Amino acid sequence: MSGFEFLNEKQKEAVTYTEGPLLIIAGPGSGKTRTLVERVSYILNKKNVEPKNILLATFTEKASRELITRVSENIKSDVNISEMYIGTIHSICLRIIDENIEKSILKRNYKVLDELEQKFFIYKNLKRFESIEGFENFFTEMNAHNSWKKAGVLKKWIDKINEEKLDNENIKKSVDKKILYLNAVHERYRELLFEENSLDFSNIQLECLRILLENEDVLEKIRKDIKYVMIDEYQDTNTVQEKLFLLIAGEKKNICVVGDDDQGIYRFRGATVRNILHFQKNFKENECKKIELDINYRSNKDIVDFCNLWNNQLNWDGWRYDKNITSGKERINNAFGVVKISETLEYKWEEKLCRFIIFLKNTGKIKDYNQVAFLFRSVRNFRTLRLIETLEHRGIPVYSPRSNLFFKREEIKFLIGIFVMIFPQSTEVIFTKGYGIEDYYKECYEVAKKVIRTDEILINHMKSIRERFKDDECEIKSPNFLGLFYKIISAGSESIRKYFNLTENHILKNRSMYNLGIFTDILNKFDELCSLENMTKTNSRKIIDYFFNRHLKFLIENGMGEYESLREYAPCGAVSFLTIHQGKGLEFPCVIVGSLEEYPTVERDEKQMKLELALTKPFEPEYRIKEFDFWRTYYTAFSRAKNLLALTCIENSYKPVPSMPFKRVYEELKDVSDSNFQFQKLNFEDVKEINIKEIFAFTSHISLYNLCPRIYKLQKKYNFVPTKNKGMIFGVLVHETLEDINKNIFMGKNLDFNIIKEKFIENYNNIYKKNRVNIEKDILKSGEESILYYYKNYKNLFDEIKDIEIKLSFVEEKYILEGIIDLVVEKDGEIQIIDFKTGKRNENEKVYINQLEIYAYLLKGKYGKEIKKGKLYYLGEKENRMTEINFSREKLSNAIKSFNDTAERILREDFECYFDEKREFCKSCMLREICKNEKIEKEINNIEENSDVCR
Known part of the structure; x- marks a missing residue:
């Protein structure tokens, strides 16, 4: 249900101003997510555009899932949300690449390397970079004494060139030998990467941009589909991302960007605050409207005033938007909203923090430890780790997944x-x-x-x-x-x-x-x-x-971090220890900010900083970059607090601590031990629950759960990686080759047996590069024969193809169902759906039929008519390969009910084990002995309980 009527006037203006460029400067707690969600709803529901006409991007997976959830709650039930370009910037770029894979340097089944895999990739190929002229000179002053560290340094610079979309031709003109070496490294790296059919995160957006720039037909189609572009956290975008979004927006210029220049703290990831500060300069004078959301509904007035004071004590000289953030929050505290917690000796400091938190808990001021969060520049230094040990020793659990423990x-x-x-x-x-x-x-x-x-x-x-x-x-x-x-x-x-x-x-x-x-x-x-x-x-x-x-x-x-949940950023029963960057976008009733010994002038690697400035022209004055970044970082930290903000340090007059940047604001604060700080007037809100709907896919979620709830829990909740299954990989190979056949026919391209065989081999080679699993020759031969049989004997379907690989979504109150229909055909006005199975008929056919029934239910809205028939095609059968299914409203209704029942069991975490020694799946399951022992223990307990009753 829409909440438009609950928006303030500026938020309403941002929602309804849909035509032309729009810059929204959204301060902390100003309701930017709500505004974005209402804006999407307004465009869909009031302007009656199709979901595929909207692109809505943000940065983190958590923010993306929250946006998807909230948008799904605000739109009509029959809207296919999977058609919308909504998600992280990288996921949207990957979608564009996948939809236009034939235009890409990549092939099907490319692999996306995470940061660790990328670093290992460079390490594994280090000799290829050592052979480039200038290697020794480049690393002379780079503080990289072994191969692993050298790989890390090269990764940083490769990402930098990608994120800035630095022109290699211009770089070649440089007289700096280090820059010339980096250019050669970058070119060789991309060659190696694409040879392996792989992408890293910085190359995802670069390849997406390249496809659009070099293929007018693709760009024209994208612009025709996407009529409204919206980007969240715009201060975190890099040069490539801005070029990409402006390119997609095109002449319509319906691009809305939302962000806060004061929270631009990701320069080290390639982000540039220039994008948000100069956004209006991409358009004609007065063409881009600017709206400021300046009411903070998150924080008490004291905290808002303190954040304003922090920013206003620095002379920005025009390098930020002037703002006057006010608090829109009803005051629930009559005590000081901003305090300090200080001591002169470390052990006394640790003890004071412990006593403060224990007092809050024992007096009922906080119901749960998770209402308190510590924010530091780093949670890996000895002092922070020792504080964690002290708190846990005193019975205060700590959640600190990035402490490298x-x-x-x-x-x-x-x-x-x-x-x-x-x-x-x-x-x-x-x-x-x-x-x-x-x-x-x-x-x-x-x-x-x-x-x-x-x-x-x-x-x-x-x-x-x-x-x-x-x-x-x-x-x-x-x-x-x-x-x-x-x-x-x-x-x-x-x-x-x-x-x-x-x-x-x-x-x-x-x-x-x-x-x-x-x-x-x-x-x-x-x-x-x-x-x-x-x-x-x-x-x-x-x-x-x-x-x-x-x-x-x-x-x-x-070092490695531990598990972090999308849903629980502050697990109950524990105080959170987070980095300031990790805490961005979060909020806590009580925030304690440390690391007050830091200075903006500290540069741990001055040589690399100089090279960076030589490689890229800085937007802000070079001598002020560190200062600006410092202020933005701590502003982000301070503005996480809802009810109480505390600055904490071990005061030291020799160092000095707190450092000069904090001294003025710090000295004016009352200490929590001050008699004027009245604990009895202190009140805290609960930790805000993150609203994230589960997204279920039929095959990877529902079918897996029905197979074994315990294996589902292992893989989906605890994220255990399953072993490679040759049968599944073979299924992907056959399925994708079938998709290639149907797609080529649908697009009017010529096909013959030789082309299909070549495509089959190409798909296998790419799947092997990704999974490194060999499939035996006789199995490959059988797969090829079954594909050729389909092409030869089912050509009657080819003239009837209406759609291929249709993505569908079904929005329920607590979850979203997603699915893909392999093939849609239409004959004499009747639409049928076809699903391909790579094996033979088995006991799972009822599950397959149920899947088709659900897809038929979802597809009805797309074509405006009921789907009355479906087909299952079994490639593993020698005869009678096709099973025809007749749909009825009753069957479709029962299928949805059955799915809902399964989804409800998953949501309430019903992962009860159904172990049966005679069941084929249980016989070969690696959890067999664990489940067997549990079953025996339960039987013994039941016997003992019954014996007690008898006595």
Whole structure:
């Protein structure tokens, strides 16, 4: 339901001003998300445009999901939200690339590298960059003493060139040898990347822009479809992103950008505050309207006034928009809204903070510890980590997923220790190489040894695995590292169940499960980087060396974060310790800001800063960049507070602390121990719940849950990476080749057997590059034959194709269902849907029919008529490949009801195990022993309970 009538006048103006460029400067807590959501609703509901006519982009996955949720609640039920270009900037760019893959440098099944994978990619190819002239000169003053650090430095500069869309031709004219070297590195890197059919995050938007610039037909279609462009957090955009959005907006210029220049804190990621400060200069004078949302509904007046004071004490000299932010929040506190918590000695400071938080909890001022958040520049320094230890020692749980504590957790040390134990070569390969990581591995070994000391089941299980790697003449293949992990887990013994808890859901209480999920991702990425399908006695020694002394070593030395939930940014029962950047976009009743010893003039790597300024012309005066960034960072931190803001430090007159930038505002604050600070007048709101709907896909969610709720929980809640399934990969290969056939015919292109065979081989090669899994020749042959059979014998369908690969969405109160229909045909005015299955008919046919019924229900709104028939095509069958289904309103209604029932069970987290020893799935499941033991324990408990009743 629309909330337009609850908007203030400026918000209403921003909603209804839809034609032409619009700049919305939205201060903290000013309702920018609500304004954007209402603007989308207004355009859809009042202007009656189609969903595909709207592009709405933001930066983080959390913000994206929240936008999707809130938009879905405000639009008509029959609107297909999946047609809208809504999501993160990167996801929208990927969609445009996918829709125009034939125009891309990439091929189908390209791989998107995350930051870690990108760094490993550069590290793996470092010799290719060392051979470029200028390598030694470039790294002379770069503080990179080993190959891993050099890879990290090169990654930074490659991303910088991509994000700024620096013109290589202009760079070549530079007289700076370091810049010339970087240009050559960038060109070679892109060649290597595309050879592997891969993309990194900075190249996603660059490739999307290239496709639009070099293909007029694609740009024309995009502009025809997208009539309204809206970008959230515009101060965080980089040069490429601005070029991209202005290009899409085109001559219509219906582009609305929302942001706050005072919160532009992502320069290190390529963002430039220039985009929002100079946005109006992209258009003719007075053509771009500017609206300021200047009422802060988040923070008390004291906090708003303090934030204004912080910004106003600096002379910006025109490098920010002048603002007068006021508080629109009803005052609930009669105590000071901004205070300081200070001491002169560290142990007294820690004790004072503990007593303050405990007092708030014991007096009922806060109901939950999660109402308090600490914000620091870094949560990895010794002082912050020691404060975390102190709080936890005093019984105050701490949630700090970016404190790099992952490899210090017992469950991770246990698992690494187990991996050390199962390889006979460990002593020689791991403990005697002198890589500087031996002590950590010995500690892991001792942890695992202590845990499994009396666990005969696991010890014997490990012995059986270890036997495979002993040096003898027999070449018995073993799984890759991810496969080994699941073999270890499959023991289901007491030691495993100590960390493998499938019943507790709380992030902190069951942190071990979430961390194990991250560990599966580490193992899977290693297997992919090494193209490792299995280990043999021949290759195991080399693989073990690389895994422990390269891959894992780099991760341990650089540190890793722990699990962060999209839904729970402040888990109940714990105080949050976050970086200021991590806290951006969040809000807390009580915010305690530290790191008051920092200065804007501190530059940890001056040489790299100078190179950056030589490579890119700075927007702001060079000598003021650090100062501006410093002020924006702490303004962002201060404005997170709703009811109480506290500045905290260990005062030191020698250093001095607090530093000069804070001194003026800090000295005027009352300390919490001041007699004038009246605790009894202090009141706190609850932590705001993030409104995020679950998004379910039929195959990857509903079918998986129906197969096994426990496996669903493992993969979807704890994010365990499943092992590569050759059958599924083969299915993708066949399915995508079928899609290519249908798409080419739909577009009027010529096809023959040879073209189809070539496309099949190309698809397989690309799938292999992405997944590194071989499919046997005889299986590939059978897949090719089934595809050619379809092309030869079902040409009657080709003249009837109406649509292919149709994306659909179904919005319910608590979730969104998404699906893709393989093929839509129309004959004599009757529309039919066809779904392809790569296997044979099996017991799942009822599930497949149910899926088609739901798709028929969803498709009705697109074509304005009921879908009465559907077909299932089984490529694995030799005869009777097609099953025809007749739909009725009753069947479609029952299908939706059945789906709703399943979705409701998932939402209420009903993951009860239905273990059955006779069931085929349970026989081969890696959770078999765990589920079996649980079932036995339940039966014993039931017998004991019944015995008690009888007595």
